Amino acid sequence: MASDDKIILTADEAISLLPDGEHVHNYINNVVNMFIGCDYTRDEAEKHIRAATACEIGGENCKRMKHALVVWSSADSLSFFATDPEKVEAMERAKEAA
Numbered sequence: 767m768a769s770d771d772k773i774i775l776t777a778d779e780a781i782s783l784l785p786d787g788e789h790v791h792n793y794i795n796n797v798v799n800m801f802i803g804c805d806y807t808r809d810e811a812e813k814h815i816r817a818a819t820a821c822e823i824g825g826e827n828c829k830r831m832k833h834a835l836v837v838w839s840s841a842d843s844l845s846f847f848a849t850d851p852e853k854v855e856a857m858e859r860a861k862e863a864a
Contacts, residue, residue, distance in 0.1 A: 773823040773861050775835075780821035781812055783835050783849045783857060791848040793833055801846075811847060814839075823854060 775783075784790050790811040793801045806814065815821060820838040824846065828834045833846035834854045 773858060775821040775823065775857070777816045777818070777821065779857065780815050780818075780835055780837065780847075783823075783847075783853045784808070784811060785848055785850045791833070793846040795844055795846070806847075814845070815847070823858060829854060 788808055789805045790808060791803065792806055792811070793803050795801050815835075815837055818837045818839060819841075822836050822838075823829075824834050824836040828836065828846055829849075829851065831846075832848055832851060834849040834851075835847040836844055837847060838844050
């Protein structure tokens, strides 16, 4: 898979990448070049992901920060959810094989 190929996810696939626990960290970017960190309860995170217009696995910087799940609320509002690196790698392999 080329480095510029997006890996688009269903809501269930996206949710499967979240780390274990009752809270999930998130960086929200709804203002140009400004990130705001916050914690979602797991239920809130799942609702946010299911309501999204699109979900994808982010690039190397997102993965390095362990926030590889990119969730688009609209064309100009996105957030980066914390992810389990092993789950992200497994999803990438599965998508590549498909």
